[in-house]
Amino acid sequence: MNPNRMENPTSNIPAMTLQLGSFQAAVDAKLQDFNARNFTAGFWQKQADLWVQDAEAQQSLRSFMGWLRVAETMLPRVGEIEEFAREIKDAGFQHVVVMGMGGSTMTPIVFKQAFQQGPEALPLSVLDTTNPATVRQIEESVPLAQTLFVVASKSGTTAEPLAFGDYFYARLKELKGEKAGENFVAITDPGSKFVTQATEEGYRRIFLNFAEVGGRFSALSYFGLVPAALYGIDIKTLLERAIGMMRATGAEGDVAQNPGLELGVALGVLAQQGRDKLTLVVPDNLTDLGLWLEQLIAESTGKEGKGILPLAGDPLNGPEVYGQDRVFVYVGYENQPDEENRRKVAALAAAGHPVITILMQDALDLGQEFFRWEVATAVASAVLEINPFDQPNVQAAKTATDQLMKVVVEQGALPQETAPVLQEGGLDYYASVSGGSAVEVLRNFFGQSQPGNFLCIQAYLQETPALNQELQELRRVVQERLHIATASGYGPRFLHSTGQYHKGGPDTGLFLQLTTDHAQDLPLPGRPYTFGTFQNAQAAGDLRALQDYNRRTLRVHLGSAGEEQGVASLLKALREALA
Numbered sequence: 286m287n288p289n290r291m292e293n294p295t296s297n298i299p300a301m302t303l304q305l306g307s308f309q310a311a312v313d314a315k316l317q318d319f320n321a322r323n324f325t326a327g328f329w330q331k332q333a334d335l336w337v338q339d340a341e342a343q344q345s346l347r348s349f350m351g352w353l354r355v356a357e358t359m360l361p362r363v364g365e366i367e368e369f370a371r372e373i374k375d376a377g378f379q380h381v382v383v384m385g386m387g388g389s390t391m392t393p394i395v396f397k398q399a400f401q402q403g404p405e406a407l408p409l410s411v412l413d414t415t416n417p418a419t420v421r422q423i424e425e426s427v428p429l430a431q432t433l434f435v436v437a438s439k440s441g442t443t444a445e446p447l448a449f450g451d452y453f454y455a456r457l458k459e460l461k462g463e464k465a466g467e468n469f470v471a472i473t474d475p476g477s478k479f480v481t482q483a484t485e486e487g488y489r490r491i492f493l494n495f496a497e498v499g500g501r502f503s504a505l506s507y508f509g510l511v512p513a514a515l516y517g518i519d520i521k522t523l524l525e526r527a528i529g530m531m532r533a534t535g536a537e538g539d540v541a542q543n544p545g546l547e548l549g550v551a552l553g554v555l556a557q558q559g560r561d562k563l564t565l566v567v568p569d570n571l572t573d574l575g576l577w578l579e580q581l582i583a584e585s586t587g588k589e590g591k592g593i594l595p596l597a598g599d600p601l602n603g604p605e606v607y608g609q610d611r612v613f614v615y616v617g618y619e620n621q622p623d624e625e626n627r628r629k630v631a632a633l634a635a636a637g638h639p640v641i642t643i644l645m646q647d648a649l650d651l652g653q654e655f656f657r658w659e660v661a662t663a664v665a666s667a668v669l670e671i672n673p674f675d676q677p678n679v680q681a682a683k684t685a686t687d688q689l690m691k692v693v694v695e696q697g698a699l700p701q702e703t704a705p706v707l708q709e710g711g712l713d714y715y716a717s718v719s720g721g722s723a724v725e726v727l728r729n730f731f732g733q734s735q736p737g738n739f740l741c742i743q744a745y746l747q748e749t750p751a752l753n754q755e756l757q758e759l760r761r762v763v764q765e766r767l768h769i770a771t772a773s774g775y776g777p778r779f780l781h782s783t784g785q786y787h788k789g790g791p792d793t794g795l796f797l798q799l800t801t802d803h804a805q806d807l808p809l810p811g812r813p814y815t816f817g818t819f820q821n822a823q824a825a826g827d828l829r830a831l832q833d834y835n836r837r838t839l840r841v842h843l844g845s846a847g848e849e850q851g852v853a854s855l856l857k858a859l860r861e862a863l864a
């Protein structure tokens with residue numbers, strides 16, 4: 286590492302190159318306009334009228350800007366967190382499972398992929414799905430009595446983390462009786478209801494985070510740092526590099542060039558010009574950074590019919606395949622050639638697509654990058670004149686799910702479904718389009734596609750490498766035949782991420798929901814329903830919410846065909862439908 290890094294931190298900011306082609310002039314004009322309005326100074330002073338004009342919205346916006354200086358707040362607490370990590374190791378723990386949704390677990394997911402486990406540290410798993418097969422898989426893969434469960438929920442009221450906590454607490458009680466709490470840690474906001482529960486259940490430790498730091502902006506707070514320290518990451522350096530980026534973006538006064546402002550203005554202006562699909566290209570060891578960026582950008586900007594749609598994992602192809610709605614962002618490492626990706630991205634730039642490139646020195650630069658992207662997301666939201674810190678349409682799916690769960694509690698099962706438009710080969714198709722065969726239903730559904738649209742696969746299934754491959758192939762077929770963007774997410778994870786954009790952003794999505802019968806379901810202790818019913822209710826609730834927003838939806842229930850086999854049949858029909 287460069288020994289001068291802390292003396293002059295801004296000199297080590299990872300290189301960012303913007304190749305904006307014909308969009309450069311519009312971006313420059315907006316930058317000039319922002320600079321003339323002293324945007325950077327106002328930004329750090331939390332001047333809410335830079336975003337919205339409504340007084341109530343301004344007040345709410347200001348109250349969620351604690352992330353601006355959270356890295357500085359956390360730096361003196363590094364000792365406390367590292368001491369805790371040592372205590373856990375000394376107590377004989379052998380594994381850590383972080384459980385939560387959205388912003389509360391996305392950062393550990395990135396860390397687990399981007400870093401090697403530290404030599405003195407513990408292996409890490411993350412649970413962020415109600416899928417019973419996944420819960421079971423995690424349970425079977427860890428030594429339960431020697432596992433530390435970190436329940437991470439800012440609000441302390443999110444249904445999933447509370448269910449995960451209750452499930453594993455009951456399992457630990459069977460093993461350790463009244464001492465079960467020794468294996469549990471909470472990260473939550475002061476005063477949340479969960480603080481009371483965790484205290485009553487004798488949790489080993491409760492880390493109180495900060496009310497003014499929102500979930501998706503919490504990477505550099507306890508939510509990101511406690512799992513990072515347990516996994517053996519040098520959190521001091523991570524924070525120091527984030528502080529370097531704070532300075533570069535004007536935390537200590539004016540700067541000649543502000544990398545967060547430049548990125549944010551570019552993304553905001555490009556979106557206004559129709560380049561609203563932010564297509565992420567990363568090397569294999571950074572694919573989960575794509576998930577982190579998705580939740581940050583989609584949930585912050587996807588509202589009021591506007592927004593930037595970040596796409597993680599959209600197949601990288603030749604320029605002729607893409608429409609005019611793309612901006613490509615490559616994030617990689619200076620010293621990692623990643624030749625194929627870089628060559629393809631260069632071809633896209635040469636063909637006139639806007640391309641942004643960010644090269645990090647090593648994974649610890651993620652500290653800086655989290656902060657750069659947080660600033661850029663807030664800036665892009667100012668260009669779009671929206672409040673980046675609320676998520677008004679996430680609630681729609683939660684409310685619909687809650688209503689369905691009420692029926693489950695009262696009547697013992699989810700309400701009867703309407704009949705599918707088609708049943709074929711063990712698969713049930715539910716859609717507003719009809720057809721006499723799967724091929725026809727798919728042809729009619731995708732026949733609605735227009736330039737600038739996107740396919741969104743919503744898989745309420747067990748994530749496996751084989752299924753990932755199949756879904757990727759499905760995306761490739763749609764991308765190559767229809768020339769539209771493709772997104773894919775596992776439910777309920779994406780509900781706490783891109784789900785906001787799906788309902789609050791522009792009406793350009795074609796939503797393909799995949800559900801299954803849960804062959805090996807798991808009961809939830811103290812509740813009259815199973816994980817499987819919970820996941821099905823989440824799928825049904827979100828489908829209802831999407832339909833309430835008049836989105837185009839197709840649900841394919843894979844039934845008991847087996848998930849991989851079911852998707853394989855669907856893929857076969859899709860190939861024929863789009864031939």
Ligand SMILES: O=P(O)(O)OC[C@H]1O[C@H](O)[C@H](O)[C@@H](O)[C@@H]1O
Binds near residue numbers: 441
């Ligand atoms: O941390 P929690 O309060 O449990 O919230 C978890 C997630 O829930 C919601 O869906 C929000 O839209 C996300 O921004 C948040 O990260």
